[in-house]
Amino acid sequence: MLGQATKYAESVDSVMLLIVGISVLLLLGVTTAMIYFVIRYNKKRNPKASQIESNNTLEILWIVIPTILVLFMFYFGYAVFHESRVVPKGAMTVKVIARMWAWEFEYNNGKKSNELYVPANRSIKLELNSMDVNHSMYIPAFRIKEDVIFGRQNYMVIHPEKTGTYIIACAEYCGLRHSLMYSKIHVLTKKEFEKWIAEF
Numbered sequence: 470m471l472g473q474a475t476k477y478a479e480s481v482d483s484v485m486l487l488i489v490g491i492s493v494l495l496l497l498g499v500t501t502a503m504i505y506f507v508i509r510y511n512k513k514r515n516p517k518a519s520q521i522e523s524n525n526t527l528e529i530l531w532i533v534i535p536t537i538l539v540l541f542m543f544y545f546g547y548a549v550f551h552e553s554r555v556v557p558k559g560a561m562t563v564k565v566i567a568r569m570w571a572w573e574f575e576y577n578n579g580k581k582s583n584e585l586y587v588p589a590n591r592s593i594k595l596e597l598n599s600m601d602v603n604h605s606m607y608i609p610a611f612r613i614k615e616d617v618i619f620g621r622q623n624y625m626v627i628h629p630e631k632t633g634t635y636i637i638a639c640a641e642y643c644g645l646r647h648s649l650m651y652s653k654i655h656v657l658t659k660k661e662f663e664k665w666i667a668e669f
């Protein structure tokens with residue numbers, strides 16, 4: 470249920486891998502240099518320091534290289550995040566109502582459900598509303614999470630591709646039974662969805 474259920478999830482994982490990869494390389498580089506310096510320049514081997522002046526080339530390099538690295542990571546992270554905030558034209562809207570401690574989904578035709586049913590291969594805008602405190606709608610398989618804030622309408626865009634059932638969780642501590650605040654998203658084929666939405 471936690472696999473990559475959407476192309477968006479794959480993009481999020483790629484960015485994650487990129488950032489973790491760069492971090493691991495940096496960690497290895499810094500740790501190796503640190504161990505080398507501890508051994509090579511300890512007091513026994515190097516009783517008197519010979520190079521104590523600053524080195525401009527070195528200082529420019531360790532400002533410029535990390536800046537480029539950080540901007541590089543930011544670029545990819547932001548590009549993927551931005552994708553999740555743009556509501557495509559023709560997106561289907563579903564109203565999400567979060568309350569202690571349950572989810573409710575309301576469709577344009579007035580149908581209500583405790584589990585979310587959506588058609589595959591269509592963009593869906595989820596309008597997030599809270600009836601009481603702050604919640605957070607989290608669909609792990611879609612790698613997407615958005616705050617559901619009392620007194621303010623927030624939104625989330627999903628584009629399910631693979632049919633199937635995935636978990637929806639509340640990811641913001643919202644009281645005693647927060648840990649039980651789960652629901653499911655069922656991604657149906659277009660035909661199945663049309664049949665489901667018409668049944669009351």
Ligand SMILES: [Cu+2]
Binds near residue numbers: 642647
């Ligand atoms: Cu909650």
